[in-house]
Amino acid sequence: MSQPDIRLGLIGTGTIGKMHLLSLAALRESKLIDLEISAICDIESSTLKNASELFEVETTYSDYQNLIDDEDVNVVYVCTPTNKHRDMVIAAAKAQKAVFCEKPLAHSGPQAQDLYMITKSHNIQAAIGLVLRFDQFLVHAKQLIQKYDFGKPMLAHIRDDQRFPVDYIYASKWRMDRSIAGGGTLIEHSIHDIDVLQWFFGPVEHVYATVNNFNGFDVEDHASLVLTHHDGCVSTLDSVWHWVERPNERRFEFFFENGYLGIKLESDKRYVEYQLKGERPVKLWAESVNTTLIEHLDLDEQNLSTEAYETLTQVGSERYAALSYSFLKSIRDQTEMVPGFKEGVSAHRIVDAAYESADKAARISLS
Ligand SMILES: NC(=O)c1ccc[n+]([C@@H]2O[C@H](COP(=O)([O-])OP(=O)(O)OC[C@H]3O[C@@H](n4cnc5c(N)ncnc54)[C@H](O)[C@@H]3O)[C@@H](O)[C@H]2O)c1
Missing domain, CATH: 3.30.360.10 (Dihydrodipicolinate Reductase; domain 2)
Known part of the structure; x- marks a missing residue:
């Protein structure tokens, strides 16, 4: 069987990490995107276990570098507290993996600009969780x-x-x-x-x-x-x-x-x-x-399954599903994601x- 286009690894299975996992699982179930949640990571073992059971993800890591090095992962979601974003984004960029990072990217504009330039120089696609755009x-x-x-x-x-x-x-x-x-x-x-x-x-x-x-x-x-x-x-x-x-x-x-x-x-x-x-x-x-x-x-509304329709219309969670859909589609189609790190730097x-x-x-x- 061929591998899905998107093999996603998510770091930080706390509040927003779980929200993304929920939306990603809904995108996967509704077949809106060819997606597998390949691995998740958290330093808190109970949080990780809970997410692993909830979203049926077998591969779990406590060290984010192991998730990034996993060959089954080609897209990395960074959902940890803000001071952890930098190292994780840089590690994903060095491994040539597309990266989604929660907002704020960093503690300051120059730090955010630095991350933007690193993703540019490694030529990877990068999205930010400025979810109100969806x-x-x-x-x-x-x-x-x-x-x-x-x-x-x-x-x-x-x-x-x-x-x-x-x-x-x-x-x-x-x-x-x-x-x-x-x-x-x-x-x-x-x-x-x-x-x-x-x-x-x-x-x-x-x-x-x-x-x-x-x-x-x-x-x-x-x-x-x-x-x-x-x-x-x-x-x-x-x-x-x-x-x-x-x-x-x-x-x-x-x-x-x-x-x-x-x-x-x-x-x-x-x-x-x-x-x-x-x-x-x-x-x-x-x-x-x-x-x-x-x-x-x-x-096309007419061609959407009931699950896909619900995923994109449910008030409150629709933003997360639409943002991920847009980002994962931009990776597949090799188009620029907006909002990307550029919009993050500007904010x-x-x-x-x-x-x-x-x-x-x-x-x-x-x-
Ligand atoms: N876009 C949005 O709507 C939105 C909403 C809430 C939070 N956020 C952002 O998401 C990020 C996380 O917020 P949260 O509310 O989910 O926090 P949280 O504390 O609920 O979850 C963070 C998780 O990261 C884990 N973690 C910490 N260090 C780690 C490491 N080195 N390796 C692996 N896992 C690690 C923690 O154990 C925890 O489970 C923050 O940047 C926050 O600003 C965005």
Whole structure:
């Protein structure tokens, strides 16, 4: 029997590693991609055993280098805490294996740029977990902007709140340790939002930021940013980690010359709403947007199995499945993956500028 095109090895079977394994198993079962999960690795034996049983992966390693050296593995997923990303990405690049790395890539823009250059010089395909690029509501909003005449963007606002990621679905405490995470709510969580702002409104030229540490942890629990984009649009981002027992929530409000777009994510009631000048508001719930990714990925709904349809429409997990589908397809077709490390570096530069701005209480210009 011939080997599948994609023989994947995943390092770090914690919270997000399991989410990826779930999506990858769903992609495999639904035959959307010719894929085998060949090996997994974790330093925690109980976590590894649990993942091995859950996802029926026989080959397990406690040393990531052994997974990377495994000849049955040709694609490596790095899902460990941030300070571990560098060595693993470099090892995968040296072994000439395509690599997916979770965000943030590193602790700073220059470190992320270094990783990007290493993947370039080894000529391997590299993707980053900036998964909001595959959120069905955001992709739908993008399609609305293409379809209707919203005009020039003027103002964008994102409010992102998350309960401190140290309990509930998060079993580990490393996010409160700067030497591991690199920072708090801004780099660890809202790097996603910065990527969304640049994806929708183009490159950022100036950054002004205030960052706080209200709860006295090693990392910031609040960041507010004012960003000026290349074409003059201004975006603001408010990001907070708090102790309130409420669903995490991202709210997006985008104002254009001719219209308004709003998106609410994460909490159970997600939607996209819009209103064009002179027209009535329209609000779209999940059932009205959930074939968006199928179209976005150029798949034919009529030819999809029930499992494949569910994998790409299920609110919350659809992003991970679509991101992996897109990356694994780009490896097979030898096309460039977006978001790749390049987009990661670009988001990291804004994060760095925001920390610098807060530190100096000054507006930072990015040339
Ligand atoms: N894109 C997203 O939506 C998203 C969501 C959550 C986390 N993340 C990112 O994913 C990464 C992991 O986060 P998490 O929440 O899954 O953390 P986690 O603590 O739940 O899991 C990390 C796992 O890595 C393992 N590990 C640590 N060092 C290792 C090593 N040297 N070799 C093998 N395994 C090792 C740990 O034992 C643990 O099981 C972080 O970079 C985080 O920012 C991304």
